[in-house]
Amino acid sequence: MAQGAHQLSFRTKRSALCTQRKLDTLGRLFRGGAHIPPFRQDGGGLWFKYNRGHAHDHYIGIQVPEAQKIPNYIITIFLVVYVSIEGTFLAGNLHKFLDGGWFTLSIGFVLFTVMWTWHTARKIRNRYVKFVSIDDYFDILKELSADDTVPKYASQLVYLTSANFNSEIESKIVYSILQKQPKRADVYWLVHVDVVDEPYKREYEVEFLVPNKLIRIDFKLGFRVEQQINLLFRKVVEDLVKKGEVDITSHYKSLNKHKIVGDFRFVVIEKVLSRSHTLSFYERFIMDFMYSLKR
Secondary structure, eight states, rough: OEEEOOOOOEESSSOSSSSHHHHHHHHHHTTTOOOOOOOOOETTTEEEEEEOOOOOOOOEEOOOOOOOOOHHHHHHHHHHHHHHHHHHHHHHHHGGGGTTTTHHHHHHHOOOOOOHHHHHHHHHHHHHHEEEEGGGGHHHHHHHHOOTSSSSSEEEEEOOOOSSSTTEEEHHHHHHTTSSSSEEEEEEEEEEEEEESSOOOOOEEEEETTTTTTTEEEEEEEETSSSOOHHHHHHHHHHHHHTTOOBBBOOOOOTTTTTTTTOOOEEEOOOOOOTTEEEOOOHHHHHHHHHHHHO
């Protein structure tokens, strides 16, 4: 890690703190360990239905705090004032359009088009991303890691995940590990990045989903922080090793006796929208334009 870099502040989470995680725990209590979705949502609460051999279904509710939203009238007032001020300036400077003003407007239009395309394409693509409960795969991952009949893919296997909740994982990551050339590793890492409004914020949280087998790291980075994930990840691992919370020494006998660090392998899954999905002309145009920008 380069000297003089901004320090990362961190928290190590040994138990899940997010609401979804608590709901999953509640579900396991009533369904013998199975992940269950809420039966319905009502008045800021979630209701679960369960049946443990009784003649009738039973229900239990949990209150979930809602995120505060800005009232619509405040948004409308702000929008009217903003458009009025900017529209006045634009109308007052239209006489400069042919004298070079067109260039500034053109740049603004191009930037707006790119940002709108990227934002809309991401929303379209996320509609087709399937998430599954990660708890269902804890035992399978432990058994795969200990299965000597499967060739070892890497000592430390790192996946980038877009799942906001630590109780979920993309189905494509599960498919990549278990079905598409099973990937045996000593430790599996999930890395998630959140870009926050604070420009220079650098924080991370670590949760040991399965001790010494499955670890998730959540980075919270300001929008002006360069996302050098490989360097940030290395710094986090170094901190965990110093605290004795993780062992990255190679498990190969010839290397382990010399305390040589095992190899790290990063896997990034590119999400590509299949042509088989039914999209409107506008959505198809947005996706094609986004892919052309990426090239």
